[in-house]
Amino acid sequence: MIRSMTAFAGAESETAHGNLSIELRSVNHRYLELSPRLPDDLRSFEPRLRETLTARLSRGKVDINIRLKSAATRSASLDVDEALLDRLADKAKLLGNRFPGMSIDFTSLLNWPGVLCEPSADSDGLHAVAAELLDQALGEFIAAREREGERLAGFLRDRLQGIEAIVASVREHLPDARDAARARLDLRLAEIKQPVDPGRIEQEIVLQLQRMDVDEELDRLASHIAEARQTLATDDAVGRRLDFLMQEFNREANTLGSKAADPRTTKAAVELKVLIEQMREQVQNLE
Template sequence: MIRSMTAFASGESETAWGTLGIELRSVNHRYLELGLRLPDELRSFEPVVRDTLNARLARGKVDVTIRLKQAVTRASALVVDDDLLNRLAETAQALSAKFPALRVDFASLLDWPGVLRDQAADPEGLRAAAAELLERVLADFIATREREGERLAGFLRDRLDGIVALVAGVREHLPEVRVAARARLDQRLAEIKQPADPGRIEQEIVLQLQRMDVDEELDRLTSHIAEARRIFGLKEAVGRRLDFLMQEFNREANTLGSKAADPRTTKAAVELKVLIEQMREQVQNLE
């Protein structure tokens, strides 16, 4: 399946713990690289996020941001973590000798992560809500990748059709090229004044024609075209396969250009390289 590596998706849900929000954004990358930013309340949720994305995505640098905006309306819903406060007090006492001017106000103390928490907080319930929202946002994210991938697939198929036409054109005038090449060699040999062995001359002509023969290159290009079309139909990430195939396409186009014996073949080789490079640039965007 052809998917782009570039995408963005986000979603929010109202929960008993506040407004939960998730954002997924990705750009091109050689492998799958995950960057996560989670609130303290969902630190234990990180392995779930990583496992979920690793199972559904193959490539790309994916940034995941999860936010929790808590809405506390009743003072009675808040509790103070006395154990944590005691540890903070002990630390402040131990540091007071080194930092006599150290002062900690009440508001700053409450801002310390974990000191003030919702009495009704349910970690398991919060993680379940986050998992449900993640699935929804991830489905949207993948759908976006697939839509962009379909657009890129159309671009690639158009360029592939152009390669097919160029290969067919070279094949069509190949017999004419061979006849012209043989005629040029015969003319050059006729200009030689010294006598030569006819058998050796014929052997040299055959060798020269073989060096200019591009049948194998055209056959391999045809094979690569068939392989590209097969890859387009796979139900898996195809970016790496196509990237490798573009290298093979380019190798044959280079050889075709080096063997070109007439301007038409040279022009076709140049146009082939242009189409292949256009495809290669877009293949870099595929998962």
């Protein structure tokens, strides 16, 4: 299914470690660029995160924000290192004679390194929860990309239909355009007063008509239309392929305009370029 490169999704869950939330946000980019922001407790989760995203995404600049708000029971824990407190008390007694006015503030004592014991997080368990939540957020993220991609694919199909109609109209009036060009050449040759070799005249007419012949350009445009439709029907990432096709479309439209022998073909070339440019702008959003 066609995917856009722009999307947003998030997921959160209450865990034994606290409130864990994951946000994925992406914008257009030529390649896949991952920018993760993880809390300290999940720093070692980054390689797994990158592996998961790389396996399921191919393009876009993706910002990943993971937040962990510690559970209240964990942050409010007052487990202390009794042995360390005993050593600090013994030291305070020894120094008491030197500093009779010395006082000990309870909250300052708790801030002494190592006095207040923070329960250590279960790293493996936290990683497992984060991986599960990442899969959930990534599923929603890809679904959002696919919804937007389908909308863009519909836009592109409409423009391809417009290009096809223009190609058909040029083919329809091409015989009249050739006849008109032949008549103009005959008129110019008739104005020549000096005798001219009929064979040379016919050769010049053929050369002029060949220069104005756009059958090849119309055939290539039809081929590009078929290729674009086939590409839009695939389940692979198609952004780069369609971007290349837009260049080919534009090349044929330019050639058609340069060979135009009548106002209708000139107008058709301009209309083609407008549709192709509209497609090119939207193709930049596809994965």
